Amino acid sequence: QSVLTQPPSVSGAPGQRVTISCTGSSSNIGAGYDIHWYQQLPGTAPKLLIYGNSNRPSGVPDRFSGSKSGTSASLAITGLQAEDEADYYCQSYDSSLSGPVLFGGGTKLTVL
Amino acid sequence: EVQLVESGGGLVQPGGSLRLSCAASGFTFSSYDMHWVRQATGKGLEWVSGIGTAGDTYYPGSVKGRFTISRENAKNSLYLQMNSLRAGDTAVYYCAREHSSPDWYFDLWGRGTLVTVSS
Numbered sequence: 755q756s757v758l759t760q761p762p763s764v765s766g767a768p769g770q771r772v773t774i775s776c777t778g779s780s781s782n783i784g785a786g787y788d789i790h791w792y793q794q795l796p797g798t799a800p801k802l803l804i805y806g807n808s809n810r811p812s813g814v815p816d817r818f819s820g821s822k823s824g825t826s827a828s829l830a831i832t833g834l835q836a837e838d839e840a841d842y843y844c845q846s847y848d849s850s851l852s853g854p855v856l857f858g859g860g861t862k863l864t865v866l
Numbered sequence: 867e868v869q870l871v872e873s874g875g876g877l878v879q880p881g882g883s884l885r886l887s888c889a890a891s892g893f894t895f896s897s898y899d900m901h902w903v904r905q906a907t908g909k910g911l912e913w914v915s916g917i918g919t920a921g922d923t924y925y926p927g928s929v930k931g932r933f934t935i936s937r938e939n940a941k942n943s944l945y946l947q948m949n950s951l952r953a954g955d956t957a958v959y960y961c962a963r964e965h966s967s968p969d970w971y972f973d974l975w976g977r978g979t980l981v982t983v984s985s
Contacts, residue, residue: 790971794911801975802972805971806969846970847968851927852927855913855916855924857912
C-alpha cells in the first residue's frame with residue numbers, strides 16, 4: 755500500500771524557518787505527479803496552501819513555499835508566526851490501488 | 867459566496883446506512899469534479915470518493931462496494947450513500963471541489979459533517 759510519509763510534529767520559535775518533509779514512492783511523487791499542501795487550523799476544514807509542488811493560491815503569504823525532488827517534497831515556512839500553528843498535509847495522485855488520491859499522515863506544527 | 871455545505875451526518879448503528887449531502891453555491895457546480903474526504907477525530911485526512919463531471923466515480927479499497935458517490939447537477943448537490951457502516955467509518959466527512967480535472971487537488975472545502983457509527 756502506497757503512503758506519503760510526514761514527520762508527526764515539527765516546532766520552531768517565532769521568526770524562525772521550519773520545513774516539513776513528505777516522502778513518497780515510485781507510484782506517486784517519484785512518478786512525477788505533483789504534490790499539494792493543505793493547512794488545517796484547529797477546529798477548521800483544510801485549506802489549500804500550495805498546489806503543483808510550489809504554487810501559492812491567491813491570499814497565501816509568500817512565507818510559505820514548496821519544492822519537490824525525486825520521491826520527496828518539502829514545505830518551508832519562513833518568519834514563523836503564532837498563527838501558523840496548525841496541521842499540515844501533503845497530497846498527491848497515486849497510480850497504485852491506494853489511489854488515485856493519497857494524503858500524507860499530517861504534521862503538527864507547534865510555534866514555541 | 868462560493869461555498870460547500872455538508873449535511874446528513876449523525877449517529878448510526880454498525881451495519882446501518884446514512885446518506886450525506888453537499889450543497890454547492892457560488893460556482894458552476896456541473897463543471898467540477900467533486901470528492902469526499904474524511905477525518906477521524908485526532909487523525910489525518912483520508913480520501914473517500916470522487917466523481918467526475920461525466921459521472922465517472924472513484925473509490926479507495928477501504929470503502930469500495932459500501933459507499934456510493936453521486937451528483938445532481940440540477941440541484942447543485944453532491945451525495946455520499948454509505949452502507950454497511952463500521953465503527954472505523956466514524957469521522958468528519960468533508961465535501962471538496964477539485965480545482966480542475968485532472969489536477970487531483972482540492973481548492974474548496976466544506977466545513978464537514980460528523981458521522982458516528984456506534985451501538
